[in-house]
Amino acid sequence: AQFMFTLLAKFARLERETLRERILSGMEEARRQGKKIGRPDGRVEEKSVFLKKYSSVARNLRAGLSVRKTAARRSDKLCEVSINTVRKVKALL
Structure with missing residues (x-):
């Protein structure tokens, strides 16, 4: 064996x-x-554009909510965002 x-x-x-x-x-x-070979050019959003797109997520993070609670929270424009998106916003803040 x-x-x-x-x-x-x-x-x-x-x-x-x-x-x-x-x-x-x-x-x-x-x-x-x-x-x-690799990622196409122009696929990375600028920091300001990304933060503006997810302003409610940034607001929730600044208010002290955790990453998971922020991801699950329903806001006016965004239903639910992924945890990875919240992590990206947190890293850019």
Whole structure:
């Protein structure tokens, strides 16, 4: 049983290495052809725009509400926002 487990683990590691090599070679080929790899340009909002968009979340955080309570709180424009959005607003404040 130990031998079989070792053998399967070795095959899994080899398959992972093969997959990684194929992904990296595909990315290199795409770069050679002039394609952009990664996030498209212009997708990051400015700090002021983001805070203005979630002003009620910022207001609740400044009032002392926790991240989870702020995320679950219903406000005038936003129904519920995700915890990650509240964390981003908190980091920008």
